[in-house]
Amino acid sequence: DAKTTQPTSMDCAEGRAANLPCNHSTISGNEYVYWYRQIHSQGPQYIIHGLKNNETNEMASLIITEDRKSSTLILPHATLRDTAVYYCIVKRPAGNKLTFGGGTRVLVKP
Amino acid sequence: DTEVTQTPKHLVMGMTNKKSLKCEQHMGHRAMYWYKQKAKKPPELMFVYSYEKLSINESVPSRFSPECPNSSLLNLHLHALQPEDSALYLCASSQERQMNTEAFFGQGTRLTVV
Numbered sequence: 001d002a003k004t005t006q007p008t009s010m011d012c013a014e015g016r017a018a019n020l021p022c023n024h025s026t027i028s029g030n031e032y033v034y035w036y037r038q039i040h041s042q043g044p045q046y047i048i049h050g051l052k053n054n055e056t057n058e059m060a061s062l063i064i065t066e067d068r069k070s071s072t073l074i075l076p077h078a079t080l081r082d083t084a085v086y087y088c089i090v091k092r093p094a095g096n097k098l099t100f101g102g103g104t105r106v107l108v109k110p
Numbered sequence: 111d112t113e114v115t116q117t118p119k120h121l122v123m124g125m126t127n128k129k130s131l132k133c134e135q136h137m138g139h140r141a142m143y144w145y146k147q148k149a150k151k152p153p154e155l156m157f158v159y160s161y162e163k164l165s166i167n168e169s170v171p172s173r174f175s176p177e178c179p180n181s182s183l184l185n186l187h188l189h190a191l192q193p194e195d196s197a198l199y200l201c202a203s204s205q206e207r208q209m210n211t212e213a214f215f216g217q218g219t220r221l222t223v224v
Contacts, residue, residue, distance in 0.1 A: 043200050043216050043217050044153065044202075044215045082196060087152065096141045096204065097166060098202075099156065100154075
């Protein structure tokens with residue numbers, strides 16, 4: 001599975017959009033981009049995933065560049081409860097191996 | 111029911127003890143996982159079970175012994191652990207043979223080896 005690079009940490013203001021970048025320049029054509037987050041002392045939680053088209057659900061939006069070498073997770077209106085470590089993961093469609101990288105520690109401030 | 115339930119939530123054990131961690135899900139998922147997470151580090155995959163058979167072992171020491179007695183249960187048997195094995199142990203499950211579905215994680219068992 002392709003490796004991902006994310007900023008170590010970032011702060012964002014409550015009520016504002018949070019834009020979390022992820023680089024995956026070695027992604028293969030059939031690999032998907034997944035995002036999970038882990039709130040302190042809890043298990044990781046699935047957020048969203050996509051292949052090449054932009055995706056949106058009730059939690060977030062995922063924007064994938066046309067060359068698929070990077071993506072951005074957007075939390076449209078960050079709340080204090082969104083403070084967590086956010087993991088960007090590239091995964092092949094088949095197989096069960098979900099490999100976590102370092103993630104971005106996001107702190108939402110009032 | 112979209113829960114993965116892990117018991118116990120906390121466990122303290124001596125280096126000569128034998129203990130087991132338990133994980134249960136009732137979502138009909140046929141893939142189940144054990145992860146280990148040290149403080150301020152990402153989760154590391156240990157084992158994957160697919161249809162109750164071990165499909166991935168990430169070179170985990172034999173003092174960790176997984177077991178999948180049925181499609182809803184996953185155990186991790188612990189024996190002769192070291193203090194450095196203290197960590198959060200996470201269980202997860204997902205659909206098998208269905209591409210691009212998410213994994214559901216339990217809240218973990220926080221293990222301390224003394």
